[in-house]
Amino acid sequence: MTTIQTPEALATLPAPRDLVATLPVYSTAGGTVPPRWRASSNESFRPPSPAVLAAIDAAARRCQRYPTLQGEPLISALSSDLGVAAAQIVAGGGSLAVLQQLLTAFAGPGREVVFAWRSYEAYPILVRLSGAQDIPVPLTAGHGHDLPAMAAAVTADTAAVILCSPNNPTGTVLGAAEVEDFLAGIPAHVVVVLDQAYIEFADDAEASSRQSLALLAAHPNLVLLRTFSKAYGLAGLRAGYLVSHPSIAAAVRAVSPPFGLNAVAEAAAVAALADTGALAANVSTVREGRIALHAALASRGLALPDSGGNFLWLPVGEGSAALEAACLAQSVSVRSFAGEGVRVTVGSRDAEAAVLRGVDAWLAGGRV
Ligand SMILES: *Cc1c(COP(=O)(O)O)cnc(C)c1O
Numbered sequence: 001m002t003t004i005q006t007p008e009a010l011a012t013l014p015a016p017r018d019l020v021a022t023l024p025v026y027s028t029a030g031g032t033v034p035p036r037w038r039a040s041s042n043e044s045f046r047p048p049s050p051a052v053l054a055a056i057d058a059a060a061r062r063c064q065r066y067p068t069l070q071g072e073p074l075i076s077a078l079s080s081d082l083g084v085a086a087a088q089i090v091a092g093g094g095s096l097a098v099l100q101q102l103l104t105a106f107a108g109p110g111r112e113v114v115f116a117w118r119s120y121e122a123y124p125i126l127v128r129l130s131g132a133q134d135i136p137v138p139l140t141a142g143h144g145h146d147l148p149a150m151a152a153a154v155t156a157d158t159a160a161v162i163l164c165s166p167n168n169p170t171g172t173v174l175g176a177a178e179v180e181d182f183l184a185g186i187p188a189h190v191v192v193v194l195d196q197a198y199i200e201f202a203d204d205a206e207a208s209s210r211q212s213l214a215l216l217a218a219h220p221n222l223v224l225l226r227t228f229s230k231a232y233g234l235a236g237l238r239a240g241y242l243v244s245h246p247s248i249a250a251a252v253r254a255v256s257p258p259f260g261l262n263a264v265a266e267a268a269a270v271a272a273l274a275d276t277g278a279l280a281a282n283v284s285t286v287r288e289g290r291i292a293l294h295a296a297l298a299s300r301g302l303a304l305p306d307s308g309g310n311f312l313w314l315p316v317g318e319g320s321a322a323l324e325a326a327c328l329a330q331s332v333s334v335r336s337f338a339g340e341g342v343r344v345t346v347g348s349r350d351a352e353a354a355v356l357r358g359v360d361a362w363l364a365g366g367r368v
Helices: 007-011 018-022 050-060 072-082 095-106 122-130 147-152 176-184 205-218 246-255 263-274 276-299 317-329 349-364
Strands: 089-092 112-117 133-138 158-164 191-195 222-227 240-243 311-314 335-337 341-345
Touching (some): 018 122, 050 263, 089 246, 095 122, 095 222, 095 246, 112 122, 147 176, 176 205, 240 246, 263 276, 276 349, 317 335, 317 349, 341 349
Parallel strands (some): 112 133, 191 222
16 A cells, blocks of 8 residues: 655545544553563453353354343343443443543533542543643652542532542542542542452452442442453453442443443453452452562562552553563563553562562662
8 A cells, every 4th residue: 555645635534533642552561572471461360260261152152132222131141230220321442441431421611620639530531531631649749649639639620530449550548438528528520430440459358348248329420430351350341330420320321432441341340240259369368469579679678659450550650661671681571661660560480470570670780
């Protein structure tokens, strides 16, 4: 194919909307050769369980058919699992897709969306994509959400606030009481999203899930966002959902593309939800690794926050790039945010050991 590249021809090409040029680019792990271990994307360290693989296989064998329109079988399984009405759940192709639909329905040009920063790097992309303005509020010195500052950032133009707990990439956790106090200070017409992508890894996961679901009754502006990508280990298939007041859910459903949850992902998510043994095993392996790696890093003199996720945050500032390079030299990828820190996924004992070798080399080299 010949591409037309004269300045005249380029000037007449269709121009995307102006906001397209303002979108931040989602980062990828560094390194030019595939590392032996991946500790860079908060993926599960373990492939799907036999029960989930069987469901995937069965669904793949009939994938000439369309999936259900809205993911009804998954919604019904979630409804009984969580004890909420099906009308309160919207399922989609990953929680990011659901968040994008939520922002499409509730944010948009002239509106603002407040979130902590640093937090999940997809937020500014999705907020700007909706046409709204992103309002990042710096984290506290302890790497957690500065809730008073976030409440103060809410204006008449605010469409939504996004809370992330455990926060990606710092791992800090917001307690149910903190979220409740925060909600009490936010106008009822502002959507408050609580992104709980890592909730299953928290020390008191079941209690915190129950407590956050209980907040929905008194706070119809609250939206809980959850995913099958992390503790359930289905990142590659894309399945996630929100739980909210039925009228918010209805608006999100109205803007969702039909068939947004593919049939294989849906079957896998339903099977993963039922395989409570596999979930418990994944979570306990992650928790053990998190405790051990945190202790090993702290014993080397590194100050790092406690994490409720399947990852740890090393706030090494300007040392981030060198630490990432030292880890890659041990054939383990990590996620570096230049000038801020490095996020390390836990779960694989081999990957954790390789990260420690990388950290030791980095410390021996004077952190540069
Ligand atoms: C990984 C992650 C998600 C998951 O997104 P999916 O689209 O469900 O894979 C959402 N939020 C946060 C904070 C994450 O880290």
